[in-house]
Amino acid sequence: MSLKPYFSIIQLTGHMQMDNFTSFDSYISSAAVIQPVTLDNFQISDSYINVLLFITFNNLRNNDFTNANITNVDGNQTNNYYGSDGPSSQANLINPSYNRKLLQTSATPAVPNIFKGREELVEQGVNILCQQGPRFLAILGAGGMGKTSLALHIMNAPSVKDKFAGRCYFIPCELFEDAESLVQGLIHVMELTMQENQSKQKILFDHLQSAQGDLLIVFDNFKTPWNHGDSRINVKNLLEKIAQYGKVSLIVTMQGPDGPGDIPWEKLGDKSGVPTLAPVPAKQAFKAFAGNNLQSSDDSESQIDSLLYQLDHVPLAIKLSAQHVKRVPLKALIRMWEKDKVSILKEEGTKPGRLTSVSFSIDISIKIFKIEGRTLDLLSFLSFLPDGIPFWLECLDQIFPGEGLSSNVSTLLDSSLIYGQNEGLKMLAPVREHIHLKYPIGQNDIDQLERFYTQFLENLPSNNMLAQRLLQPHINNIDKIFEVQITRGANSWEANCLASWQEAC
Ligand SMILES: Nc1ncnc2c1ncn2[C@@H]1O[C@H](COP(=O)(O)OP(=O)(O)OP(=O)(O)O)[C@@H](O)[C@H]1O
Ligand SMILES: [Mg+2]
Incomplete structure (x- = not known):
């Protein structure tokens, strides 16, 4: 994804209230640019555009970058960034920080009105959270499955509101790349006052320690800080420390089959997390x-x-x-x-984002979970197979030979682009179609698949019942592989094989 951030070191000369400007662009262009910086001479991860504006202040107070239009890693437009910590009286270099207004007023999305078939999961979540003491609820599963919506409904249930009495904090983690920015986000959302010479972590932890009652933090979309660069160890450390405060309960939503860190998460849904709707x-x-x-x-x-x-x-x-x-x-x-x-x-007329385009959402996962090389080949391979890979532990290395397969599988399971079901590996239809189109399976892998299924059919037992039971989980795959090979003009043996196969079906 190519992101074009606003990035300059600028000299703001006072009296430049944002209200007088119609856009962030006009605001910036009115400032004296003392050192323009382009991405050609500055290395920055394109996953993070939150950290793009360094400002030297000169007598500047109360500026509010309300209309800055910046697109974050998930393609969601957010309204503004930066500068809320305010400058000291001397010109200084402000570290990236999040505008308090952004986080206080628009960080928590509205509870979705149309929300069907999740009554039981909401009830389970509410019951877990409302038990005495700190609770840790993990809402896991594939993209677009309704994890955030579920978290919002749980968070807004009357008994949850009662227990946490105004101390519920929603952190949109797609904005945060590491432990430090997460702490900063928490401080803003909790409206904590910064004090000179005190570390941000200390301010946060002092607050958690002295909380007047139970407190709920919702870390939404935790996959971003959890999978970013090498920041996981610090993020894990931070999360586990937060979980140790006796009054703090947590909800985390993320893709993947397990909650983050060594925290006794209670999971909603089944083994792969939130299921599809009935x-x-x-x-x-x-x-x-x-x-x-x-x-x-x-x-x-x-x-x-x-x-x-x-x-x-x-x-x-x-x-x-x-x-x-x-x-x-x-x-x-x-x-x-x-x-x-x-x-x-995808939604017509809007910029593609995680919630407006299924393809965009899948591509983001591929990027964040760094799915490439043989892992991506495996994903393409799976997208070719309508039945997925049944009994994968037994047959994966014959059907898709290679080194380090279990690590490829676990990366894909972590991304929730595939899921495990009845000892097989499967893919949801929207993911399957997108991957199949964008990353089509290679001919070598198709040929290997054909060899596997040819052998498989030859080795079927003569006992019909038994053969039927073994065949059943593979039927659509076999249909597809022979169909494709025949269309490609394969040999007459295969044609016969397909004919007798289709007859048998
Ligand atoms: N039970 C439901 N009934 C109707 N619509 C739903 C339901 N659950 C989710 N949606 C809709 O589906 C879309 C995706 O939901 P949501 O953002 O909660 O998914 P998610 O699992 O958090 O996705 P991601 O992994 O990308 O963060 C939203 O537009 C939401 O309104
Ligand atoms: Mg979500």
Whole structure:
């Protein structure tokens, strides 16, 4: 992703109230630039654009960068950054800091109105948090599955509000790359006053120590600081220290099968975290998002069912697809999905971001979890297989030979781009379609797959029942591999194989 940050060292000469300017651009251009800096001569991780403006102040107070338009790593536009700590009387170099207004007023997203089929999970989460003493709740799972929405609903439940009585803090962690900036974010959200010669950590910890009652911190989207560069050790240390204060309860939302650090997390959902929606609430959500635009016809119910089934009932995909119903009839939408797949899973007219485009959300995960080389090949490989890899522990190294496979698998599981189910590795349909399109499987891997399944079929036991049981989890994969190879013009043995296979089905 190429980010074009605003970055200058500028001299602000006082009286430059932001209110007098219509945009951050005009504000900056009115300041005397004493040392423009470009990204050509400055190395900075493009994951972090929060740290891009160093300002020398001269008699400057009360400036408020309210309209700065900066896009963060997740492609979400946020309103403003920087400068809230205020300058000292001398010209100084301000370290990056987050504008208090941003964090206080717009950091906590609104609780989503349309939220179907999660009553049980909300109740479980509320019950966990409302038990006495500090509680640690991990809301895990794939992108767009509704983790943040779930956290917001739990956080806003009356009994949670009662227990934490105004001491609930929501930290949007996609803005923070390391322990230091997380501490800074917490200090801002908690409105703690900075004191001279006191470290930020001490200010935070003193506050947690002297809290008047139970306190809840929601670390939303923790994958960013957790997976950034080499900052994990400090982030882990910080989180574990925070968890040791007797009054502090935590909610963390992140992709991956496990909560961060050595903290006794209680997890919501199943082994892979928050599950997909059940068909009935998925349909309710689709209809609610589509609103009046949905014209009912004799077969519209079954068309919706079919579309949602093909989307694997993933909430983000449901929401994004439902929005098209404003413009195109349901039937056409289904045809668009069959033809163009994930390209329909984005919001029209908005900049792509994590919550407006399924493809964007998946690409961010690929980047943050540093999925490349053979791990990316494995991901492409899995996207080719409608049944995933059944019984992967037994067959992965035959089906996809290579070194260090278990580490590849664990990186992919951590990213939640794949998940484990019944001893197999699987992928949700929106992820599968995007990966398949963007990172198609290589011909060598297809050939290997074909060899594997040819052997597999030859070795099937003669006992029909037994053979059937072994075949069942692979049926769609076998269908696909032979279909693809035949289309490619493979040999007559394979053609026969496919013919007898299709006959058997
Ligand atoms: N149960 C639900 N019913 C209807 N819509 C939902 C539901 N859960 C989530 N959504 C919608 O799906 C979208 C994604 O939800 P959310 O942001 O909570 O997912 P997430 O798991 O936190 O994603 P990410 O991993 O990218 O942070 C949002 O637009 C949300 O409103
Ligand atoms: Mg989220």
